[in-house]
Amino acid sequence: MAGRAVPQPGLERMVPFPGHPLVVGVVPGQNPLVVRTAVGLAAALGVGLYAGYVDTSRYTVSEHPDGSVTHAALDPDTADDSWRDTEAELRDHLATLLAGDGVPWQLRYLAGRPDRALTHLARAVDASALVVGTRAPGGGPRMRELLEGSVAAHLAHHQHRPVLTVPLAVVDWKEIRTPWER
Structure with missing residues (x-):
């Protein structure tokens, strides 16, 4: 396979902030600081917001021009519609969190790898930037991030x-140790 040039960031590829929405990555139980x-x-920019949740237990079957996707369970023997409950829960939570702000928003339920799915959404809606939170505190999320x-x-x-990365937990510089000092 011949290597093709990967498009690089540059002035000609910048998406202007005014008139272009933002994409925010959301997860159930997430600290509201990310969405806020x-x-x-x-x-401040006078634009709308697309909240994207990526279900890693599902894969993308097809991507649509509006940023949505058709998805299916990784396990083909599973008749799993629980994703609908997750979507409804997120939609209700966002509606409560964003009530009265005057910022138009939409939720997109995505599937697969979070970085790829959020990139697809940002391209589809011609977003000017993405907003995500840092990892959750604790050993489990730290190990997952390491892997x-x-x-x-x-x-x-x-x-x-x-x-834009929103910090959700801060570690005191004095507490930072190498893995073998733990």
Whole structure:
């Protein structure tokens, strides 16, 4: 397979902030600081917001021009419609969290790898930037990030839009130790 040039970030590829929505990555139970940060920025820019949830237990069958996807369960023997409950829960939570802000928003239920799915959504809606939170505190999420990598880092390295990362937990510099000191 011949290597093709990967489009690089540049002035000619910048998407202007005015008139272009933001994409915010959301997950159930997420700290509201991520969405509130995205809403504050969207309001300041006078643009709308697309909230994207990526279900990693499902895969994308097809991508649509509006940023939505057709998806299916990874296990073909599973008749799993529980994703509909997750979507409804997220939609209700966002409606409550965003009530009265005046920022138009839409939820997109996506599937697969979070970085790729959010990139697809950002391209489809011609977003000017993406907003994501940092990993949750604790050993489990830390191990998962070590194995899979940070969604924010993957986004920053594999697409040309700016990525605003909202810190959700801060570690005191004095507490940082090497893995063998734990």
